[in-house]
Amino acid sequence: MFIKRKKGWEIPESQATPEAVFRNRRRFLTASVGGATAIGGGAYLAFSGGDGAGATAATQVAQADPSAGFYPAPRSMRYRLDRELTEEKTATTYNNFYEFGTSKNIWQAAQKLPIRPWQVKIDGLVDKEMVLDIDDLLKKVQLEERLYRHRCVEAWSMAVPWTGFPMKALVEIANPKSSAKYVRMETFNRPDIASGMKASFYPWPYIEGLTVEEAANEMTLLATGVYGKPLPKQMGAPLRLVTPWKYGFKCVKSIVRFTFTDERPRSFWEVAQGSEYGFWANVNPKVSHPRWSQASEELIGTGGKRVPTQLYNGYGDFVAQLYTGLEQKGERLWM
Ligand SMILES: Nc1nc2c(c(=O)[nH]1)N[C@H]1C(S)=C(S)[C@@H](COP(=O)(O)O)O[C@H]1N2
Ligand SMILES: [Mo]
Numbered sequence: 001m002f003i004k005r006k007k008g009w010e011i012p013e014s015q016a017t018p019e020a021v022f023r024n025r026r027r028f029l030t031a032s033v034g035g036a037t038a039i040g041g042g043a044y045l046a047f048s049g050g051d052g053a054g055a056t057a058a059t060q061v062a063q064a065d066p067s068a069g070f071y072p073a074p075r076s077m078r079y080r081l082d083r084e085l086t087e088e089k090t091a092t093t094y095n096n097f098y099e100f101g102t103s104k105n106i107w108q109a110a111q112k113l114p115i116r117p118w119q120v121k122i123d124g125l126v127d128k129e130m131v132l133d134i135d136d137l138l139k140k141v142q143l144e145e146r147l148y149r150h151r152c153v154e155a156w157s158m159a160v161p162w163t164g165f166p167m168k169a170l171v172e173i174a175n176p177k178s179s180a181k182y183v184r185m186e187t188f189n190r191p192d193i194a195s196g197m198k199a200s201f202y203p204w205p206y207i208e209g210l211t212v213e214e215a216a217n218e219m220t221l222l223a224t225g226v227y228g229k230p231l232p233k234q235m236g237a238p239l240r241l242v243t244p245w246k247y248g249f250k251c252v253k254s255i256v257r258f259t260f261t262d263e264r265p266r267s268f269w270e271v272a273q274g275s276e277y278g279f280w281a282n283v284n285p286k287v288s289h290p291r292w293s294q295a296s297e298e299l300i301g302t303g304g305k306r307v308p309t310q311l312y313n314g315y316g317d318f319v320a321q322l323y324t325g326l327e328q329k330g331e332r333l334w335m
Contacts (some may be wrong), residue, residue, distance in 0.1 A: 211267030
């Protein structure tokens, strides 16, 4: 049962998914397993204000996704926002996805990415290497919705209703050896369809990494959907990382490979510009980027409103213990 504690960040009850949505969804799923198309879009509008204009061409495309019947997933009430959700249209048309260009306006270019068939390789220091089809992976995990803040290192932020599953479930499927200390994640490598990948001064493909302990933290989500529907391509379909206490560049999109390793992975941005972007990249308002302050952030879609940035983006209760003693060992936790 939901206990009423008036915390500053408590979201209004009206933002919670109405019970009826899930009742409908269950009925729908029993009626036609796997063939779902319309329910995701329609049902989400029921609690996001009913604004039909929020449905962009890109989200229409998302509805043709074979996994559409999984959405919307039940919302977890464990992770609370202190602000309004960013409008769907804003979040799906203001993106960083350098494979498709360096501007924020890549959502149309990203539609070139084929997301079926989509296979995910799990290799390295694991019991048994495997290749999983995304739709088989989706059947092995439990999807849920979580409302998370998203803080880009460029000092803007959004608040997004992700759907996904805890990365801990993937770690369990992989069954890493005890010698595995890190997970290296890799994005697709398709310069033929992603023209940004022709820029040869970047170290393609996009790579990111976490410690296995970070990957198994309860907050670490592998997102497969957003706004009650499958992920649109520009947001990293069909599988992207979400680590909301870190700067957004850690959230590697359109993942094709997870490698368990005893070597710390060197990420795309670290290789491109190691003096500005490192492995840990935890949010800290007191540690400036070499070229700008991180003390505050612009809320995208609000006409320029700024709010103070919080340590670990406000998620310290969940993650600060992962980093005890590391600074004393010389680790740069904040870049
Ligand atoms: N493969 C890949 N993943 C990526 C990026 C990218 O350029 N390529 N950009 C990162 C950055 S800087 C941010 S802020 C987020 C943006 O996610 P969004 O567009 O879904 O908001 O994706 C991250 N993941
Ligand atoms: Mo970012």
